[in-house]
Amino acid sequence: MRGILFASFGTSHADAQASCLDAVANALLEAEPDALLGQAYTSSIIRRVLLGRGQDVPDVRQALVRMAAAGVDDVTVQPGHLMPGEEFDKLRSQVVDCAALFDRVCVGEPLLSGTADAERVMRVMARHYQAEQGRAVVLMGHGTDRFSNVVYAAMNFHAMLLGRSDLYVGTVEAQPDLDCVMGLLRERDYSRVTLAPLMLVAGDHSKNDMAGDGEDSWASRLRAAGYEVTCNLEGLGQLPDIRAMYAEHARDAEQLTVAAPRELRRGVRHAA
Incomplete structure (x- = not known):
């Protein structure tokens, strides 16, 4: 069986x-x-x-x-x-x-196991979060101390190749962190930021570290910096294209x- x-x-x-x-x-x-x-x-x-x-x-x-x-x-x-x-x-x-x-x-293999995976996921996110004048989209990943953490920097690079300079990836526990992302945001004229998890589920990190009311949450820090912030609590598992990638990894x-x-x-x- x-x-x-x-x-x-x-x-x-x-x-x-x-x-x-x-x-x-x-x-x-x-x-x-x-x-x-x-x-x-x-x-x-x-x-x-x-x-x-x-x-x-x-x-x-x-x-x-x-x-x-x-x-x-x-x-x-x-x-x-x-x-x-x-x-x-x-x-x-x-x-x-x-x-x-x-x-x-x-x-x-895990979802992000190679360059093609990173590029494909960023294409999915670029379609899901359409560009809007004056708005940046910041995706929160988890981060790891393993070498595989370089995939987050690669995803920022793929966003640039897609012509989406408004789309950024940061991590909770590694680099690039929120300080790095905020430095990039200051280089452009954004008034609004949409935060969303780059995680399979929108759980504790998304609800607390990203969207929480605490002064250290990403939402609070961005608001303190003068941005109008909205949070999308939608895990990657809710996106059909991401689910299809997992099914393909299982097939292969x-x-x-x-x-x-x-x-x-x-x-x-x-x-x-």
């Missing part, structure tokens, strides 16, 4: 789960309707919060064990992460741990080279 596991960082916001994570998972299933669909969260903190509310969301290892017990022997794991980082490494490690449960295991997923003797696979299945 075929299976598809959509494994994201997760969210504790029910609205974001339905509009973003469930939407992407359903897009994966629409591309392969005969497969058994599963979901997993890689964040242990979010899973603990949800468990306290009575919602038991498995991690990758638990989800794969359950899928194997349900008869899945050929599974594709599609990460919901935007780029290869710590959470994606954790995901791959857990998939490797469970490889013996299946005859075939494939892992798709590469098979793990980890293998185990058939006798071991049977033994692990029995133990599960």
Whole structure:
């Protein structure tokens, strides 16, 4: 039996789960309707919060064990992460741990895994946020200390190539940060700024760090600098073109080279 596991960082916001994570998972299933669909969260903190509310969301290892017990022997794991980082490494490690449960295991790439992905996402954002006189659009990404963080600078470059000097990308926890973006904004005559997340879900970072009332939020700092600010709390998972990219990554997923003797696979299945 075929299976598809959509494994994201997760969210504790029910609205974001339905509009973003469930939407992407359903897009994966629409591309392969005969497969058994599963979901997993890689964040242990979010899973603990949800468990306290009575919602038991498995991690990758638990989800794969359950899928194997349900008869899945050929599974594709599609990460919901935007780029290869710590959470994606954790995901791959857990998939490797469970490889013996299946005859075939494939892992798709995160959304932003190459230059073509970065360019395509910026084209999607440029279409979604049409240029308006006197307005800048600032997209908030998460950021990482990994080398893959360079994708954010690349996306700013692609915006420029698209002729969208009004479209900027910044990050919460890396570079370019808001100070960098505000320096670029000051070079042009903007009176208005639209803030939007460059994240799969519009969760805590979007609602607090971006749009919150605190003096350090992006919205508050931009207003203090004299801009009229509006916030769009719409995660990437709500955009059909982004969901299509995840489905394509799942379709093109590469098979793990980890293998185990058939006798071991049977033994692990029995133990599960």
